[in-house]
Amino acid sequence: MNLFREADIEAVRASLASSKYATGTSTHGFYHYPARFSPEIARAVIETFSAPNDWILDPFMGGGTTVVEGLALGRRMIGIDINALGHFVAEVRTTPLSDSDKRAIRVWATRSVDSLLKDTAWVQRLELANLPKSVDTFVSGALAFAEELRFPRRLSFARCALLRLGQWALDCRDFVAPRLARLAEKLPELIEEMFYGLDDFVGSCRAAGVPANKITSRRLLRHRSSVGIEKDAAFLATDASPRLVFTSPPYAGVHVLYHRWQYRGRKETAAPYRIANVLDGAGGSFYTAGSRTPTGLKNYFATITNVFGSVRATMDRRGIVVQLVGFARASEQLPMYLDAMTQAGFVEAAGIPDGGLHRRVPNRKWYAKLKGAVDASSEVLLIHRPQG
Numbered sequence: 001m002n003l004f005r006e007a008d009i010e011a012v013r014a015s016l017a018s019s020k021y022a023t024g025t026s027t028h029g030f031y032h033y034p035a036r037f038s039p040e041i042a043r044a045v046i047e048t049f050s051a052p053n054d055w056i057l058d059p060f061m062g063g064g065t066t067v068v069e070g071l072a073l074g075r076r077m078i079g080i081d082i083n084a085l086g087h088f089v090a091e092v093r094t095t096p097l098s099d100s101d102k103r104a105i106r107v108w109a110t111r112s113v114d115s116l117l118k119d120t121a122w123v124q125r126l127e128l129a130n131l132p133k134s135v136d137t138f139v140s141g142a143l144a145f146a147e148e149l150r151f152p153r154r155l156s157f158a159r160c161a162l163l164r165l166g167q168w169a170l171d172c173r174d175f176v177a178p179r180l181a182r183l184a185e186k187l188p189e190l191i192e193e194m195f196y197g198l199d200d201f202v203g204s205c206r207a208a209g210v211p212a213n214k215i216t217s218r219r220l221l222r223h224r225s226s227v228g229i230e231k232d233a234a235f236l237a238t239d240a241s242p243r244l245v246f247t248s249p250p251y252a253g254v255h256v257l258y259h260r261w262q263y264r265g266r267k268e269t270a271a272p273y274r275i276a277n278v279l280d281g282a283g284g285s286f287y288t289a290g291s292r293t294p295t296g297l298k299n300y301f302a303t304i305t306n307v308f309g310s311v312r313a314t315m316d317r318r319g320i321v322v323q324l325v326g327f328a329r330a331s332e333q334l335p336m337y338l339d340a341m342t343q344a345g346f347v348e349a350a351g352i353p354d355g356g357l358h359r360r361v362p363n364r365k366w367y368a369k370l371k372g373a374v375d376a377s378s379e380v381l382l383i384h385r386p387q388g
Contacts, residue, residue: 008048015044016359016381026068026204027093027197031163032171033063033086035256037248037324042069045246045322050075052208055240057315059226059307060247064090067219072201074208077219078240080226083258083287084278087223092160094219095153096202096212102195104154109191112142113184120180126274130267132177135169138184139275157194162275164190170269171261227306230313243319245311250288252300252337253328258287292328301340308344317386320349326379334380346384357381
């Protein structure tokens, strides 16, 4: 028997055509997290397969696209990620600010800009590898002033604004980094854009019946592996049994830099972690669940089995898992992925095409795009339910 109406599947299929990774509103533009997916896809899946006040779980949260959309639609959200940077960004994206918070942040930005334009001799630079001097000096100086902000939510927002500024200035750019004066001009602009997006997010939550002072109580964000989440004390305290799991795991054999920025000549810098004041003690394969070697791929599929084994132990037995995933070699790796899900205790849901719904990904900022329409530039949406 089919679990879904054809209209439901068509709504999700239509969202897969979206090429928007960050809309002009809400908080998706706070930070362009690598390999993010369209908010329109998240919204379509959440609206189609859940109801207001349902718990939704994203075991590979990344920067929190699913969490933002779920909260804005009146759902309760659990997001988990091993990347401290993703966890940091997801928290800032979903933490409302008061008018006094905004005033304090504007004062911080003004003081930082005025001081740095007058003199930079006092600045103790981060001096991270491959960070241009102008960016290093400006960000380091602004961070020194940010420490005077009274509340953690203000400081975190300021750090996120500097992340956005640094990413605008550096990540995957081939041109020379902007001068100090241009950075000083851009920071207040970005802050106002972020305030506008945050107001839009809070407004969407309010329209869904959730006031601003209740938003953070309706989300649980965890910096950890999703393996073993069924034993996590914070998760158990929610008494949640998600009816929907929606996520986008790392893609098998696809190279994505979740933990570095890139600058001219693909030079890498760990600056985002220092700016956010979170730890980065792992290499790239840690964040992608395995290297691109045969051993790495074996580890990847073992991780998928272990994560979704824990997911199965936490979710409602009548629930479903929807995931958007890609592969370096789809013909070989998609069957292996489906087998990993079977080992975790899931079966493909009836009512969708065999092997899921496929989409070509526009504007993918991976090395794959240099090669054209390779497997790594496409994705498949899979829908599973627990066995039994």
